[in-house]
Amino acid sequence: MNVIEINSVTKHFSQGRFSKDKIKALENVSFNVGQGEIFGLLGPNGAGKTTLVKILIGITFATKGNARIFDKNVTDTHIKKRIGYLPENHRYPYYYTGEQVIDYFGRLSGLKKNDLDKLTYKYLKITGIDQWGTTKIKKYSKGMMQRLGLAQAMINNPDLIFLDEPTDGVDPIGRKEIRDVLLDLKSQGKTIFLNSHLLSEVELICDRVAILNKGNLLKVGSVDDITTTENIYVFITSDLNDEISSKILNEHKSTLTGKNEFRCTANTIEELNSVIDVLRKSGVLIHSVSKEKNSLEDMFINLIEQKN
């Protein structure tokens, strides 16, 4: 079941209040997000990620196309009861304590005072700032503010959570803790829509990702699909002698990466098997053959550079 459906969403902004020139923030973006997924939205600065999130939450409106959440149009205010949102550069009233921030936004989410008393402590504890609940937030560090923002986004026990750079400014241990919280939410069947620059993190927790560049959708798929190369295989074998090495290098599009490891390009399964045949005839033991995987970061950089 799809929790989010985005159909040909286009967003054009005016360059100025009276300008007729338009900035194309999004162009015909379409994809779906299923229930219980952690979905990552990636892209360089100005790619349109935050604009897309704002359209999905109903903060701004699409110029063309439509988006649906829980099978209802995103302009329906009622669906927001099931949504949590942590914006980038969120700003809370500086004179509030952590507890008061949660209480204020909890009330705006429609929660009653009795529920809030229990939930405020629960979510501050989950995000690891329960000891700072009665401290004014102007004394909070950037990392603590992110944790508070996460608690605020979870306070109404939402089925879908949008997180815009949730680990921005958080130390590595804190990032791990936030990742654990997100994985725990996923295990409860919640859907998480993550907008992050930290690709290594996205790779660790996201089931699927979409890549945006200059308002255009470049790729959507599972992290495995996106990072796995189509036709490059990594062989790990017993030690290769010079004769075998040179034969593989000359006759097959290969590069040695170690004494017992090489990368080989095989466009068909027959080509791959012919390499295996050469090795087996020469008495080389094959330990493993696998498709080469790029890191999400490498793939992302290559993709963006190609398009630019």
Next chain:
Amino acid sequence: MVLFTFIRGVFKEALAKKILLTIIGFFSLLIILLVVGITNSYVEGMQAMLEAGGQNTLSQAVNSLLSGMTSKIPMFMLITLMIILTSSFIPDMLKKGHIDLLLSKPISRTKIIVGHFLAGIIIVLLSFILLLGIIWLIISMKTGYWNFEFLKVILIFTLIYAVLYSSVIFFGLVTRSTILSIIINLFNLFKIKIS
């Protein structure tokens, strides 16, 4: 419930930014000046002066005093002060990062604006009750004449403020600038004063 949350939030903001403290402090000063200024001999002197001018009742003397205090210039100054003090609520609410959070909640945009509008009006109504109510009380106690009609001024001033505050909100939404919003509205208020 949501409107109450906004009103409570704006009151906290007014407390934190010392807006309420400024209002109470300034009004207390005015009230102290009034208490010191309106002595029994002043009232007697004013009555004698009115009698000499053909107005020979205490009620007329008190009414003249009260209407003088709430004439166009004091009204202009009082409402200007309240507009300046409360005009930051809307632009502050519209700041990036805060408005996004509000709009992500299951609340209509109308409620967000109405909540902040009502909060500003309640703050000003309470302030006017404090100032004008105490002025009325002091004068009534000093002279022994209780002119309940005067209390309508509180509502009239609040109404004038509400009209101007709605304009502050409008220009605050359009320009997202506190200063510009204040300037436009002081200009509007000035037009009301001279008309």
